[in-house]
Amino acid sequence: MFGFGRKNEFPVEGRVVVITGGSDGMGRAVAANLAGRGAHVVVVARRVSKLQSTVEEMRHKALNSMKQRFFYISADLTDPAECDRVIAEVTGWNYGSAPDIVWCCAGFCHPGFFTDVPISVQRQQMDTVYWTAANTAHSTLRNWLAPVPPSGQMKNPRRHLIFTCSTLAFTPIAGYGPYSPAKAAIRSLSDTLSQEIEMYNGAYTQRHRNSAPAADVKIHTIFPMGILSAGFDNEQKIKPELTKMLEEADKPQTPEEVAQISISALERGEYLITTMFVGNVMKGTALGPSPRNAPVGDTVLSWLSNLVFLQVIPDLRNKAFNWGKTNGLPHPECPGRDEMECQTPQS
Ligand SMILES: NC(=O)C1=CN([C@@H]2O[C@H](COP(=O)(O)OP(=O)(O)OC[C@H]3O[C@@H](n4cnc5c(N)ncnc54)[C@H](OP(=O)(O)O)[C@@H]3O)[C@@H](O)[C@H]2O)C=CC1
Numbered sequence: 001m002f003g004f005g006r007k008n009e010f011p012v013e014g015r016v017v018v019i020t021g022g023s024d025g026m027g028r029a030v031a032a033n034l035a036g037r038g039a040h041v042v043v044v045a046r047r048v049s050k051l052q053s054t055v056e057e058m059r060h061k062a063l064n065s066m067k068q069r070f071f072y073i074s075a076d077l078t079d080p081a082e083c084d085r086v087i088a089e090v091t092g093w094n095y096g097s098a099p100d101i102v103w104c105c106a107g108f109c110h111p112g113f114f115t116d117v118p119i120s121v122q123r124q125q126m127d128t129v130y131w132t133a134a135n136t137a138h139s140t141l142r143n144w145l146a147p148v149p150p151s152g153q154m155k156n157p158r159r160h161l162i163f164t165c166s167t168l169a170f171t172p173i174a175g176y177g178p179y180s181p182a183k184a185a186i187r188s189l190s191d192t193l194s195q196e197i198e199m200y201n202g203a204y205t206q207r208h209r210n211s212a213p214a215a216d217v218k219i220h221t222i223f224p225m226g227i228l229s230a231g232f233d234n235e236q237k238i239k240p241e242l243t244k245m246l247e248e249a250d251k252p253q254t255p256e257e258v259a260q261i262s263i264s265a266l267e268r269g270e271y272l273i274t275t276m277f278v279g280n281v282m283k284g285t286a287l288g289p290s291p292r293n294a295p296v297g298d299t300v301l302s303w304l305s306n307l308v309f310l311q312v313i314p315d316l317r318n319k320a321f322n323w324g325k326t327n328g329l330p331h332p333e334c335p336g337r338d339e340m341e342c343q344t345p346q347s
């Protein structure tokens with residue numbers, strides 16, 4: 001699964017995993033997959049009915065239903081106090097121990113052209129996409145990185161914090177202005193944390209001598225392409241036709257495929273994780289200063305991707321230009337008005 005003779009860098013059996021947005025789409029598929037690998041799983045989202053049906057599904061798919069425990073917490077993670085409550089409740093449920101793995105999947109996309117979408121909705125996108133992830137990371141890391149004196153240290157395996165981003169953090173597509181910036185911000189946070197965490201991991205090696213965190217921590221970020229989820233169905237209803245055309249190269253994957261591919265990459269110990277070939281090319285052109293999974297492979301990928309994108313970026317811009325030339329403005333009856341005020345159907 002993770003390569004012949006190689007160590008599994010992401011063992012989950014018997015470990016406690018928290019999945020935000022775990023009641024639907026990719027998060028739910030991750031929950032079911034990890035239940036099948038023997039993890040104890042807590043799913044977090046707002047709607048209770050979906051959380052309850054996810055817990056039922058995990059019970060059915062559990063590797064060892066006698067031993068494994070499942071739990072849900074209803075919370076709106078745009079509120080940082082709610083994230084603190086989630087980590088505290090999970091710790092209580094787990095007999096006083098913090099979770100081992102926290103995977104941020106919460107979020108949804110509201111597509112539309114920048115000037116068409118009310119600025120309040122764009123702020124909401126930042127709240128649901130960026131802040132649910134940043135709040136969860138903040139509560140989790142404050143707990144994980146709290147100093148424990150040498151006498152209080154116990155043997156804890158490595159912990160993992162996982163963000164779910166989008167390949168739109170690597171490549172701009174017209175019509176994703178309310179959403180892509182929030183995902184790009186998650187990527188930037190992930191890169192920053194992947195460096196900052198090294199200080200704590202360094203201190204952890206001296207835990208027999210000085211106060212140190214209770215475990216070594218690793219950060220990862222997943223960059224899916226389209227995912228065939230309820231959230232995707234909703235965004236398709238309001239997505240501009242131009243956006244649909246520009247993302248034609250994307251063949252959306254099922255949540256189960258995305259979960260399986262992501263978990264296999266975590267088992268190989270990867271940091272920035274893509275789920276298919278086109279996504280990998282998009283990553284290659286935007287690798288910048290992010291840590292590499294494989295120095296040689298990623299460098300060659302970035303050279304080839306940069307050649308491919310010499311053609312792709314002008315092509316995307318030309319398509320947008322020609323769309324306007326052929327079809328005119330999306331809302332010619334009320335230019336400059338937002339979609340809430342102007343319900344004119346698009347041509
Ligand atoms: N679908 C796609 O094409 C792509 C999606 N992604 C990203 O992957 C992740 C999963 O997407 P997808 O599978 O479509 O998800 P879905 O839209 O199917 O599910 C979203 C989940 O997030 C929860 N959620 C939303 N807002 C909040 C909140 N404020 N607090 C707590 N939970 C919340 C929802 O539950 P509830 O509403 O009950 O709170 C639900 O469990 C997201 O981060 C998304 O941005 C990335 C690339 C492509």
Ligand SMILES: CCCCCCCCCCCCCCCC(=O)[C@@H](N)CO
Binds near residue numbers: 247
């Ligand atoms: C060979 C290389 C060619 C590269 C061409 C570039 C094609 C762009 C495809 C854009 C795909 C966007 C996927 C993410 C969607 C997403 O995050 C939203 N659906 C959110 O829900």
